[in-house]
Amino acid sequence: MLETIKYLLGSTGPSGYGSKTTAEQVTDNCGDLHSCTAIITGATSGIGAETARVLAKRGARLVLPARNLKVATEMKNRFASEFCDSKITIMHLDLSSMKSVRRFVSEFEALNLPLNLLINNAGKFSYDHGISEDGIEMTFATNYLGHFLLTKLLLKKMITTAKTTGVQGRIVNVTSGIHTWFSGDLIRSLGQITRDKRYGTIIKRQEFAC
Numbered sequence: 220m221l222e223t224i225k226y227l228l229g230s231t232g233p234s235g236y237g238s239k240t241t242a243e244q245v246t247d248n249c250g251d252l253h254s255c256t257a258i259i260t261g262a263t264s265g266i267g268a269e270t271a272r273v274l275a276k277r278g279a280r281l282v283l284p285a286r287n288l289k290v291a292t293e294m295k296n297r298f299a300s301e302f303c304d305s306k307i308t309i310m311h312l313d314l315s316s317m318k319s320v321r322r323f324v325s326e327f328e329a330l331n332l333p334l335n336l337l338i339n340n341a342g343k344f345s346y347d348h349g350i351s352e353d354g355i356e357m358t359f360a361t362n363y364l365g366h367f368l369l370t371k372l373l374l375k376k377m378i379t380t381a382k383t384t385g386v387q388g389r390i391v392n393v394t395s396g397i398h399t400w401f402s403g404d405l406i407r408s409l410g411q412i413t414r415d416k417r418y419g420t421i422i423k424r425q426e427f428a429c
Contacts, residue, residue, distance in 0.1 A: 261341025
């Protein structure tokens with residue numbers, strides 16, 4: 220309870236930042252980020268959009284994966300009008316699809332860009348039970364497995380970039396406590412999880428072998 224109160228009040232933690240700290244304040248001491256390339260998932264709205272805006276302002280090259288390319292392009296154009304030297308690449312990615320994740324990584328590697336920063340921000344929350352094209356519960360596929368596979372496949376690029384530049388890369392995982400919000404039928408939900416036997420077998424599937 221005490222930690223929740225501290226969070227709501229914006230009290231700073233060991234990093235010197237709190238819940239009321241803005242992205243611009245966090246990056247005040249970063250200086251020029253023109254040599255930095257960042258991939259940000261879920262960058263078309265919310266925290267992801269503000270993160271992308273501020274990194275564009277600081278000069279970072281952005282690669283923004285999105286399911287809705289129209290919305291992502293509109294955002295790119297807004298940033299371009301605000302920051303004339305912004306470098307933003309829009310690419311299609313559906314994190315609920317393991318095939319789409321693999322395609323995205325392949326297309327990104329073809330650009331021959333470095334990768335200094337990976338921000339796993341995208342998230343999905345649905346009251347309705349849904350199944351992805353791989354036969355996985357949709358929220359689990361999008362929020363967890365998609366990001367896991369994306370990170371695993373991009374690690375080699377990040378390691379290579381770090382060796383070449385001498386600057387360590389960073390992987391940032393944005394999380395949420397929204398999974399604790401539950402107002403449905405517990406018995407029914409547990410039944411759905413039990414019926415979806417792929418929960419226990421998906422990690423063994425070949426699509427997670429690099």
